[in-house]
Amino acid sequence: xxxxxxxxxxxxEYDLERSLDAIRNIGYEYFxxxxxxxWCPHVNIEKDDPESLVRLKEKFxxxxxxxxxxxxxxxxxNPNSVASGIRSIEWAAAAGISIVHTGDGHKPEDxxxxxxxxxxxxxxxxxxxxAKKHNVTLAIEPHGTFSLTAEGLKRIMTLG
Numbered sequence: 151x152x153x154x155x156x157x158x159x160x161x162x163e164y165d166l167e168r169s170l171d172a173i174r175n176i177g178y179e180y181f182x183x184x185x186x187x188x189w190c191p192h193v194n195i196e197k198d199d200p201e202s203l204v205r206l207k208e209k210f211x212x213x214x215x216x217x218x219x220x221x222x223x224x225x226x227x228n229p230n231s232v233a234s235g236i237r238s239i240e241w242a243a244a245a246g247i248s249i250v251h252t253g254d255g256h257k258p259e260d261x262x263x264x265x266x267x268x269x270x271x272x273x274x275x276x277x278x279x280x281a282k283k284h285n286v287t288l289a290i291e292p293h294g295t296f297s298l299t300a301e302g303l304k305r306i307m308t309l310g
Contacts, residue, residue, distance in 0.1 A: 155180030155216045162190040167206065174210040181207075182217035182251075185238055195221060195237050200245035217249040217289065218242040224255030225273050226266055226295065231255070235277040235288075243284035250286055252277065254294035254306060266295065271309045 156178045161169035166183070169192065173181050183203070184190035193203060207215050220238035225231045235252055242250050257266040274288075281288040296302030 153180045153214065153216055154178070155182055155214075157181070157217075157219075158183040158192045159186075159190045159219070162192070166192040170206055170210045170212070174212065179211075179213045180216045181212055182215065182219070182247075182249075184219040185221045185241070186219055186223070187221060190219075193218065193241075195234070195241040200241050203245050215245060215247045217251055218245070218247045219291075220250050220252040223252040223291070224294070225252060225270055225277075226255040226261075227258050228255065232273050232276050235273075236280040239277070239280045239284050239286045239288075243286055248285070248287055249289050250281065251289045251291050253291040254297045254302075257295040267305065267309075270296070270306070274306075274309050 156173045156176065158166065158169045158173065158181060161172055162184070164172070170181065183192045185193040185195045203215065218238060218241065220235050222228045222230045222234040238250050254270055257263070278288055290297055290306060292298055292303065296306055
């Protein structure tokens with residue numbers, strides 16, 4: 151079965167409740183949300199209670215929250231990506247969200263391709279451990295240095 155949902159990021163200039171109201175009124179039964187700081191501040195994984203998002207899901211009559219976008223998802227150039235990726239997974243699991251989105255991000259110019267893959271492998275490995283522990287799927291958004299090519303995506307898939 152395909153679950154067609156809408157991301158709250160489309161309504162990032164509105165508060166979360168107004169965003170969910172708009173998404174539900176359009177006719178969607180599923181949604182995903184962001185934990186991406188000032189860019190789309192709908193969920194703050196450090197302050198918000200996961201149950202509050204579940205209550206909003208129920209209030210607006212959604213069937214499921216299909217995903218959570220991880221804070222600090224630029225794995226390659228953000229050393230905070232591991233801690234926040236793990237925290238995003240824990241938060242998602244507590245809210246019953248089965249998918250956390252992240253991204254490889256952009257390779258720093260002064261880093262070789264091989265070194266970048268080593269960093270990506272090490273950091274993703276730690277995040278994937280948490281995902282397995284909490285039965286959450288880690289999804290990679292394709293708009294980083296490597297994920298924009300078929301070859302890069304294939305290589306990323308072999309890292310875990």
